[in-house]
Amino acid sequence: MALIIQKYGGTSVADIEKIKGVALRVKNTRKNSNDVVVVLSAMGSETDRLLDMAKAITDQPDQREQDVLVSTGEQVSVSLLAIALKSLGIDATSFLGHQIKIQTDDFYGKARILKIDPENMERELNQGKVLIIAGFQGVDHGGNITTLGRGGSDTSAVAIAAALNADLCEIYTDVEGVFTTDPNICSDAKKLEKISYEEMLEMASLGARVLQTRSVQFAKKYQVPIHVRSTFQDSQGTLVTKEENMESVIVSGVAYNKDEAKITVTKIPDKPGIASRLFTPISEANIVVDMIIQNVSTDGLTDLTFTVPKADFNKALELVRITAAEINAREVLADPNIAKVSIIGTGMRSHSSVASSMFTALANEGINIMMISTSEIKISCVIKEKYTELAVRVLHDAFGLGEKT
Amino acid sequence: MALIIQKYGGTSVADIEKIKGVALRVKNTRKNSNDVVVVLSAMGSETDRLLDMAKAITDQPDQREQDVLVSTGEQVSVSLLAIALKSLGIDATSFLGHQIKIQTDDFYGKARILKIDPENMERELNQGKVLIIAGFQGVDHGGNITTLGRGGSDTSAVAIAAALNADLCEIYTDVEGVFTTDPNICSDAKKLEKISYEEMLEMASLGARVLQTRSVQFAKKYQVPIHVRSTFQDSQGTLVTKEENMESVIVSGVAYNKDEAKITVTKIPDKPGIASRLFTPISEANIVVDMIIQNVSTDGLTDLTFTVPKADFNKALELVRITAAEINAREVLADPNIAKVSIIGTGMRSHSSVASSMFTALANEGINIMMISTSEIKISCVIKEKYTELAVRVLHDAFGLGEKT
Numbered sequence: 001m002a003l004i005i006q007k008y009g010g011t012s013v014a015d016i017e018k019i020k021g022v023a024l025r026v027k028n029t030r031k032n033s034n035d036v037v038v039v040l041s042a043m044g045s046e047t048d049r050l051l052d053m054a055k056a057i058t059d060q061p062d063q064r065e066q067d068v069l070v071s072t073g074e075q076v077s078v079s080l081l082a083i084a085l086k087s088l089g090i091d092a093t094s095f096l097g098h099q100i101k102i103q104t105d106d107f108y109g110k111a112r113i114l115k116i117d118p119e120n121m122e123r124e125l126n127q128g129k130v131l132i133i134a135g136f137q138g139v140d141h142g143g144n145i146t147t148l149g150r151g152g153s154d155t156s157a158v159a160i161a162a163a164l165n166a167d168l169c170e171i172y173t174d175v176e177g178v179f180t181t182d183p184n185i186c187s188d189a190k191k192l193e194k195i196s197y198e199e200m201l202e203m204a205s206l207g208a209r210v211l212q213t214r215s216v217q218f219a220k221k222y223q224v225p226i227h228v229r230s231t232f233q234d235s236q237g238t239l240v241t242k243e244e245n246m247e248s249v250i251v252s253g254v255a256y257n258k259d260e261a262k263i264t265v266t267k268i269p270d271k272p273g274i275a276s277r278l279f280t281p282i283s284e285a286n287i288v289v290d291m292i293i294q295n296v297s298t299d300g301l302t303d304l305t306f307t308v309p310k311a312d313f314n315k316a317l318e319l320v321r322i323t324a325a326e327i328n329a330r331e332v333l334a335d336p337n338i339a340k341v342s343i344i345g346t347g348m349r350s351h352s353s354v355a356s357s358m359f360t361a362l363a364n365e366g367i368n369i370m371m372i373s374t375s376e377i378k379i380s381c382v383i384k385e386k387y388t389e390l391a392v393r394v395l396h397d398a399f400g401l402g403e404k405t
Numbered sequence: 406m407a408l409i410i411q412k413y414g415g416t417s418v419a420d421i422e423k424i425k426g427v428a429l430r431v432k433n434t435r436k437n438s439n440d441v442v443v444v445l446s447a448m449g450s451e452t453d454r455l456l457d458m459a460k461a462i463t464d465q466p467d468q469r470e471q472d473v474l475v476s477t478g479e480q481v482s483v484s485l486l487a488i489a490l491k492s493l494g495i496d497a498t499s500f501l502g503h504q505i506k507i508q509t510d511d512f513y514g515k516a517r518i519l520k521i522d523p524e525n526m527e528r529e530l531n532q533g534k535v536l537i538i539a540g541f542q543g544v545d546h547g548g549n550i551t552t553l554g555r556g557g558s559d560t561s562a563v564a565i566a567a568a569l570n571a572d573l574c575e576i577y578t579d580v581e582g583v584f585t586t587d588p589n590i591c592s593d594a595k596k597l598e599k600i601s602y603e604e605m606l607e608m609a610s611l612g613a614r615v616l617q618t619r620s621v622q623f624a625k626k627y628q629v630p631i632h633v634r635s636t637f638q639d640s641q642g643t644l645v646t647k648e649e650n651m652e653s654v655i656v657s658g659v660a661y662n663k664d665e666a667k668i669t670v671t672k673i674p675d676k677p678g679i680a681s682r683l684f685t686p687i688s689e690a691n692i693v694v695d696m697i698i699q700n701v702s703t704d705g706l707t708d709l710t711f712t713v714p715k716a717d718f719n720k721a722l723e724l725v726r727i728t729a730a731e732i733n734a735r736e737v738l739a740d741p742n743i744a745k746v747s748i749i750g751t752g753m754r755s756h757s758s759v760a761s762s763m764f765t766a767l768a769n770e771g772i773n774i775m776m777i778s779t780s781e782i783k784i785s786c787v788i789k790e791k792y793t794e795l796a797v798r799v800l801h802d803a804f805g806l807g808e809k810t
Contacts, residue, residue: 016458016461016462019462020462050481053421053481053485054484054485054488056421057421057424057425057485057488057489057492058488058489058491058492060492061488061491061492062487062488062491062492064498065484065485065487065488065491065498065499066484066488068480068483068484068487068499068501069480069481069484069485069488071480072477072480072481075473075474075476075477075480076455076458076474076477078473079459079470079471079473079474080458080459080462080470080474082467082470082473083459083462083463083466083467083470083471083474084462084463086463086466086467086470087462087463087465087466087467093469093470094470094473096473096550098503099548099549143504144504145501
């Protein structure tokens with residue numbers, strides 16, 4: 001007997017038949033006398049439907065009210081699943097963010113969870129109930145409804161698992177697990193049995209969108225084991241857990257991201273305060289900068305390159321041009337047609353040859369590397385966007401990640 | 406400057422354009438430095454859409470969960486209206502039943518309001534805000550969401566008006582007001598400027614479905630003046646208020662109801678306990694009996710006739726047949742093809758000729774009266790269903806209610 005948290009995403013509860021299917025799966029889990037807490041997303045594209053209504057009124061909907069609006073999506077799905085479970089004879093009760101109570105700050109639309117008291121949930125579990133909890137939502141100190149931002153239901157599930165000290169947090173989705181790379185690019189991409197939190201974080205933030213990044217950070221912090229698996233088949237998925245139990249593979253996966261653009265400012269004075277002057281306006285415009293590269297200077301002048309999301313490219317460029325003029329930089333170069341390919345693996349910490357193998361593999365195909373950035377468990381190269389798929393395949397092969405190798 | 410409660414029904418907020426229209430109307434009301442509290446229903450047929458989803462899972466959805474489900478309808482409309490008002494520069498905030506807080510009992514699906522503390526609302530009003538409150542919903546002592554049953558938003562509005570001691574409760578709907586009878590039957594039906602709570606109660610429960618009966622009872626109890634008017638034009642509607650301020654018209658309106666069926670049990674022993682034996686099983690089956698008529702007995706035997714909603718006719722008949730056999734009644738007669746026509750007016754209390762005028766008018770058209778029931782301000786006759794429209798027109802003429810008379 002264990003305490004299992006199950007989170008089902010929007011595609012898993014997209015219609016009434018799928019909700020009935022989830023009810024059967026919950027019933028089965030219950031059979032082995034497990035305690036079960038279910039966390040749900042909104043049905044299919046319901047969140048988008050609701051946001052579209054708000055946008056039809058104004059371009060800038062009030063954030064507090066938008067949270068009241070979109071939180072109805074999860075309210076509908078939890079009540080429907082509770083109805084389905086009750087009709088199967090399972091004692092289930094739905095709970096909303098303000099009922100359970102998932103305390104957040106008051107940053108509407110992107111609130112962060114501050115606290116979840118386990119008492120409410122434990123009392124209900126002790127009565128033998130299955131708890132169906134609305135994901136994505138919480139309540140601030142003033143009793144206002146908040147939402148956690150896109151993909152927030154993953155975070156809800158992991159936070160609830162942490163609060164209850166659950167044995168396992170299962171994340172049900174429409175893919176079988178985490179793969180060595182995008183199966184649409186490499187047909188021999190392999191499902192990973194296990195992956196560490198750290199690797200998963202790099203995979204997720206680099207575009208392998210299976211789990212929301214914040215939820216993995218949360219899971220890492222509270223050591224919640226996550227099992228990512230498919231709602232639509234019974235096979236094992238991928239276990240995301242602590243590193244120590246894993247065999248030390250050198251490279252676990254290849255990720256890519258086509259969603260960035262790069263901006264270079266050339267010949268800027270290499271003195272304190274310049275980087276701050278460049279990036280403060282960008283940060284104030286809520287633009288998230290990803291890679292930043294500055295090489296050693298020659299003649300007291302240096303070049304600085306960074307990447308931003310494509311959606312923020314024009315805005316960032318405008319801001320940088322203003323600062324560049326103020327600090328007498330020579331010019332601002334910009335390129336939105338780039339991609340980032342990355343290899344990820346905890347094993348690379350102790351293997352000095354990984355970087356050179358990566359560069360060689362790309363060079364062999366004539367792919368020029370425009371930027372390089374490394375962390376303990378990741379090496380990322382920025383290349384021309386048109387080479388993305390080729391680079392991913394070459395790297396997947398080079399590190400022997402395929403199904404048949 | 407006054408405190409005005411405005412309630413908008415489902416047709417008034419059926420789509421985004423209509424919601425924008427309501428926002429403009431609220432803004433206009435605000436202009437005259439009035440304090441405004443808005444109570445909303447769900448958009449158009451949203452409540453039905455939600456109920457259909459529950460029914461697609463099971464015939465008997467869990468009532469608690471169904472309330473969680475359907476209460477999202479009002480949550481969507483209040484947040485959208487708040488977004489629309491904010492975009493017009495009006496400081497508006499939405500509130501749900503559990504936020505404001507509308508305390509109810511825990512009879513899910515048909516909860517009754519126990520208490521509304523005015524403090525929460527007054528604090529927000531004192532900050533100069535327009536309050537947008539979700540109608541139809543409340544919260545029980547355990548913090549569970551409840552709903553008030555169909556048409557419950559009218560009751561929410563009147564209860565809030567009573568709690569705040571508001572100057573006026575405006576009920577916006579898709580008709581211009583309360584008419585002397587159904588304009589579909591009498592083309593010269595006239596809009597009433599005023600009507601008493603008592604008359605409105607008789608009109609409402611008899612099928613002139615403009616205001617929910619419970620809301621009128623509430624308004625009468627707390628002396629809340631109601632202005633029933635159209636969302637889609639600016640003309641004055643009908644004021645529902647205390648009787649004293651009204652000129653004493655004899656008959657205010659003609660109502661009808663085709664939704665009942667009658668059952669007669671003949672030759673039953675005229676002794677204590679028989680009526681109780683007949684009606685207890687019916688009441689236990691949650692069937693609401695409307696008219697009950699028992700004439701004086703001859704030979705210690707009497708006949709008893711009553712009406713029930715057509716939807717409950719078969720069930721009621723079945724129950725009555727069992728009891729009739731037990732008490733040795735002669736036979737059970739049943740007729741679902743009946744209608745009830747009623748004349749209503751506080752003035753008839755002091756006019757003895759009203760009843761005979763009604764019977765004469767019907768007799769002149771050869772319409773046979775099958776049952777008669779009277780109250781202080783109402784006389785109802787049960788007739789064959791096919792005569793309904795004819796009877797309504799004849800009575801409307803007989804009491805001079807038309808536009809041109």
